[in-house]
Amino acid sequence: MSQISRREFIKSAATSGAAAGFLSAGALELRANPLGLPIGCQTWPVREMIAKDFPGTIKQLAGAGFQSIELCSPVGYADSGFAGLAKYTGAELRKIFGDLGVHCESSHFGIKELRDNQAGRLAWAKDVGLTQMLVPSLEGPRHPTLDDVKRAADEYNRMGEQAAKAGIQQALHNEDFELTKVNGKRTYDLLFNLLDPKLVKFQFQVSTISEGYDAAQYFTKYPGRFISMHVQGWSAKTRKIMPVGQDTLNWKKIFSAAKTGGIKNYFVEMDLEMMRASVPYLRSLEV
Numbered sequence: 001m002s003q004i005s006r007r008e009f010i011k012s013a014a015t016s017g018a019a020a021g022f023l024s025a026g027a028l029e030l031r032a033n034p035l036g037l038p039i040g041c042q043t044w045p046v047r048e049m050i051a052k053d054f055p056g057t058i059k060q061l062a063g064a065g066f067q068s069i070e071l072c073s074p075v076g077y078a079d080s081g082f083a084g085l086a087k088y089t090g091a092e093l094r095k096i097f098g099d100l101g102v103h104c105e106s107s108h109f110g111i112k113e114l115r116d117n118q119a120g121r122l123a124w125a126k127d128v129g130l131t132q133m134l135v136p137s138l139e140g141p142r143h144p145t146l147d148d149v150k151r152a153a154d155e156y157n158r159m160g161e162q163a164a165k166a167g168i169q170q171a172l173h174n175e176d177f178e179l180t181k182v183n184g185k186r187t188y189d190l191l192f193n194l195l196d197p198k199l200v201k202f203q204f205q206v207s208t209i210s211e212g213y214d215a216a217q218y219f220t221k222y223p224g225r226f227i228s229m230h231v232q233g234w235s236a237k238t239r240k241i242m243p244v245g246q247d248t249l250n251w252k253k254i255f256s257a258a259k260t261g262g263i264k265n266y267f268v269e270m271d272l273e274m275m276r277a278s279v280p281y282l283r284s285l286e287v
Contacts, residue, residue: 090127245281
């Protein structure tokens with residue numbers, strides 16, 4: 001399969017507090033979920049809905065059974081449907097989530113917006129109640145040298161240091177740049193050696209199985225280096241994204257390895273109907 005970004009891949013495939021802060025009625029359900037974690041979802045697949053009605057969209061996600069929401073920044077993702085979030089203060093966003101019975105501690109930010117004004121983005125994150133700030137990619141060249149990778153890692157380590165001072169964990173997703181190679185070695189693996197494990201964690205994109213990146217293998221190979229993952233079902237037979245539990249992936253193995261990897265939360269990320277269809281399986285899966 002040709003190398004494509006996470007969002008291009010998903011598009012084509014589709015043709016408060018911690019858990020204690022949730023409503024007590026959901027306590028039993030929380031314990032039944034994988035690793036006892038709330039079932040989360042990424043807001044990228046519903047970006048067009050968010051552009052029209054943010055509170056209404058979050059209400060729909062909550063009604064579908066999602067208890068944890070991962071945002072995309074209204075600055076870095078302004079052209080993708082999230083610009084409207086800027087009309088809310090961070091505190092107002094936090095209240096919307098709380099009123100609807102969901103929790104938001106994570107959001108994606110573009111690397112450029114952190115370069116331009118990391119202090120301002122950290123302040124916004126604190127107001128929303130975030131504890132994790134993710135970037136989808138370090139946006140290095142398509143055909144990097146080792147020096148290119150080192151420069152990107154050095155820059156992100158510095159960003160991670162500033163975030164840590166603010167009490168926020170910086171983390172890296174795996175997008176285009178991270179899926180390149182340098183002298184036959186995966187750039188992604190090089191970054192595990194170059195990024196400070198205290199300052200930068202990783203968020204694994206499960207659908208990169210299409211490029212040979214196996215979640216369970218990475219969680220086991222790099223214990224404690226991960227903080228979250230984006231969850232997609234994947235059929236090895238059709239090579240298409242499927243609802244979780246209707247696919248060919250071994251989710252017990254993935255979530256068991258996630259304990260070793262250090263996963264603190266996970267976010268389902270597919271089109272809305274597939275995300276809805278994934279909830280019953282995740283509710284019943286015990287690891």
